Amino acid sequence: MDHDRELVDRVIKGDYYAFELLVEKHQGRIYRHLRKMVRDYDVAEDLLQETFLSAYKGLTRFSGNSSFATWLFRIATNAALMFLRKHKPDSIQYDDELKLRARADHAPASPEFADTPLELLLSDEGRRTIEKAIDELPLMYRTVLMLRDVEGFSVREVSKITDSSVSAIKSRLHRARHSVREALNSYYSERNIYARRGATAQ
Amino acid sequence: MFSDYIDGDICEAECSVIEEHLQDCPPCEQLFQSFRASIKMCNEGVSDEIPEKVCERLRIFLRENCREEGT
Numbered sequence: 001m002d003h004d005r006e007l008v009d010r011v012i013k014g015d016y017y018a019f020e021l022l023v024e025k026h027q028g029r030i031y032r033h034l035r036k037m038v039r040d041y042d043v044a045e046d047l048l049q050e051t052f053l054s055a056y057k058g059l060t061r062f063s064g065n066s067s068f069a070t071w072l073f074r075i076a077t078n079a080a081l082m083f084l085r086k087h088k089p090d091s092i093q094y095d096d097e098l099k100l101r102a103r104a105d106h107a108p109a110s111p112e113f114a115d116t117p118l119e120l121l122l123s124d125e126g127r128r129t130i131e132k133a134i135d136e137l138p139l140m141y142r143t144v145l146m147l148r149d150v151e152g153f154s155v156r157e158v159s160k161i162t163d164s165s166v167s168a169i170k171s172r173l174h175r176a177r178h179s180v181r182e183a184l185n186s187y188y189s190e191r192n193i194y195a196r197r198g199a200t201a202q
Numbered sequence: 203m204f205s206d207y208i209d210g211d212i213c214e215a216e217c218s219v220i221e222e223h224l225q226d227c228p229p230c231e232q233l234f235q236s237f238r239a240s241i242k243m244c245n246e247g248v249s250d251e252i253p254e255k256v257c258e259r260l261r262i263f264l265r266e267n268c269r270e271e272g273t
Contacts, residue, residue: 016268023264027257028250036248045256049263056268113236121239122247130240130247149244155209174205181240 004068011059019059023052026069029151030076036146037080039135047083051076066160070153074161077143084139091139113188133183141176148173204237 004025010018030051034044054075062071084091113121120126134142134150147158148169155173159166206212207220224231 019264019268020261023260024257027260028252031252031256032248032250045259048256049260052260052264053267056264113239115232115235116239118239118242118246121243126243127247127249130243133240134244134248145244146248149241150248152245155211170205170211177205177237177241180244181237184240184243185236 002067005064008059008062008068011056019056022055022068026072027052029069030072033073033076033146033151034080036134036150037077037139037143038083043083047076047079050079054079066157070157070160073147073151073153074163077147077161113185116188129184129187130180133180133187136183137176137179141172141179144169144172145176145180149177204234208238208241 004022007018007022011022027048031044031048034047034051035041038044038047051072055072058075062068081092134145137145143162144158147153147161148155153161155166155169158164158169158173162169164172207217212220224234
């Protein structure tokens with residue numbers, strides 16, 4: 001039996017400490033996911049509390065057909081969407097023809113980006129750049145990219161979490177990945193152009 | 203197609219076609235590498251750190267509200 005399932009069973013039998021262990025294990029990821037969905041630290045914290053309270057109240061309904069994490073992320077995603085529907089309805093668009101930023105889907109890769117080792121890309125600057133690239137995606141693309149590429153859920157799990165078809169998920173993921181790739185590609189390419197100009201001027 | 207290829211979501215025949223092409227086409231190979239790099243940055247570059255104060259407030263909130271409700 002996986003560890004989460006074991007903890008859930010203990011909570012249902014009245015072991016509150018087991019619930020605190022579940023919270024501790026998943027809170028960082030849930031908070032990250034909510035932060036990225038609503039792009040507001042205070043709202044993300046409120047939704048974090050709401051998510052875990054809903055999870056606690058609904059634990060007897062967790063059937064185990066999906067992983068606990070999948071179930072929990074579904075609660076969190078729905079909580080964020082309900083908030084956004086109420087307070088920022090324009091941010092929710094399901095239209096798959098939605099234009100992401102006007103960029104060529106297959107702009108040539110800059111060697112500065114393609115050939116840079118990952119450990120250098122993951123500098124503080126690199127991390128800020130990837131966060132910005134993700135933040136600039138429209139909500140439904142951002143959500144899918146976060147769940148698949150940041151949280152590591154499979155496409156099927158993302159489909160369960162968001163209640164969307166696998167084909168819709170793949171389509172949004174594909175476009176979101178291209179948009180992020182293009183943002184990173186442009187950033188590293190421009191950065192190197194300025195660095196080279198600076199070196200030449202000297 | 204890079205997306206499906208990276209996710210292992212294509213058949214062996216399509217996989218071979220892509221791999222052969224990448225071997226012979228440096229611009230596509232570089233495009234693929236940049237695609238893969240950006241996914242890896244997503245995998246590893248977004249922090250899941252949560253401020254201790256947020257954790258503490260969550261703990262207090264849940265202790266106050268869960269025990270009233272019961273599961």
